[in-house]
Amino acid sequence: MKFIVTGGRGFIGSHFVESALERNIAIIDIDKMGYASHKILPWDSDKNYTLIQEDISELKHLPSCDVIINFAAESHVDNSIRDTSPFVKSNILGVHNLLELVRGKPEYDRPLFFQISTDEVYGDRLEGSFTEEDKLTPSNPYSATKAAAEMLVLSYYRTFGLEYIITRSANNYGPRQYEEKLIPKCLNSLQSGKQIPVHGNGSYVRDWTYVRDNVEAIFHIIESGIKNETYNIAAENPMTNLEVVDTMLKWKEKDRRSVKFVDNRWGQDLRYSVSSTKIRKIGWEPKHSKGIHKWF
Numbered sequence: 001m002k003f004i005v006t007g008g009r010g011f012i013g014s015h016f017v018e019s020a021l022e023r024n025i026a027i028i029d030i031d032k033m034g035y036a037s038h039k040i041l042p043w044d045s046d047k048n049y050t051l052i053q054e055d056i057s058e059l060k061h062l063p064s065c066d067v068i069i070n071f072a073a074e075s076h077v078d079n080s081i082r083d084t085s086p087f088v089k090s091n092i093l094g095v096h097n098l099l100e101l102v103r104g105k106p107e108y109d110r111p112l113f114f115q116i117s118t119d120e121v122y123g124d125r126l127e128g129s130f131t132e133e134d135k136l137t138p139s140n141p142y143s144a145t146k147a148a149a150e151m152l153v154l155s156y157y158r159t160f161g162l163e164y165i166i167t168r169s170a171n172n173y174g175p176r177q178y179e180e181k182l183i184p185k186c187l188n189s190l191q192s193g194k195q196i197p198v199h200g201n202g203s204y205v206r207d208w209t210y211v212r213d214n215v216e217a218i219f220h221i222i223e224s225g226i227k228n229e230t231y232n233i234a235a236e237n238p239m240t241n242l243e244v245v246d247t248m249l250k251w252k253e254k255d256r257r258s259v260k261f262v263d264n265r266w267g268q269d270l271r272y273s274v275s276s277t278k279i280r281k282i283g284w285e286p287k288h289s290k291g292i293h294k295w296f
Contacts, residue, residue, distance in 0.1 A: 002066050006069070006098070008071065009041065012172055012214060029050065030052045032072070056070070075118075080140060096152055099162065103162060120140070120272065123138055168232050168233065186244070206241065
């Protein structure tokens with residue numbers, strides 16, 4: 001199979017590329033090399049890896065492939081609150097442009113469009129877990145743009161017959177995550193002797209999934225040959241932000257004096273929880289499902 005990946009220099013995308021190359025799969029990676037993109041990666045000279053430095057919203061040509069997997073996105077909620085424009089450009093207009101490029105191909109040359117989304121499109125839920133059939137009620141500009149992208153993908157399937165997969169993953173963590181996210185922010189703060197900023201009282205719940213488990217779920221769907229479905233991907237491993245911070249403190253042999261509680265962000269979601277029953281029924285299971293896996 002021929003794969004195109006967008007955003008393959010980012011966090012989750014780079015792990016997908018790494019895993020694909022380990023499988024001896026050739027990858028064309030389209031990445032604008034933004035602030036969170038890795039400038040140097042170990043596989044840059046690999047014969048199976050090709051980088052095209054381009055913004056997906058401005059891309060004019062899409063090489064032939066069997067699957068295009070769209071990891072490219074602006075993803076930091078705090079940034080979306082400060083300025084929504086980059087999120088609209090990348091997460092909505094970028095997806096629209098990719099869909100148009102796929103639609104412009106002859107039917108025999110149209111790839112499967114694999115949209116990487118987020119559990120945040122559901123909004124928060126105080127009890128129980130969202131399934132793929134639940135209504136999307138995003139709470140912030142970031143999640144709203146991701147939900148809008150999903151609607152575009154679904155509309156292009158119904159109107160133009162473009163085949164798709166959508167995955168909504170829970171909070172990912174692991175190596176190469178940009179420092180603005182909670183876990184790398186914790187580790188970097190402790191490394192530099194600074195206090196860790198924690199929103200509110202730290203009681204907000206997120207479902208934590210190790211990034212390689214997410215990548216393996218994506219491969220599992222592709223290799224199964226399933227099309228035109230949406231899947232939640234989650235280890236079903238809920239932890240409060242403070243529990244995550246306490247784990248980092250334990251790793252670094254520090255205590256709560258290294259924590260600084262700060263004001264909540266606007267529109268703070270209280271609890272995310274999604275059911276991964278659907279994808280588990282087709283044979284995927286996470287390798288790490290209790291607490292935060294120490295990868296270093």
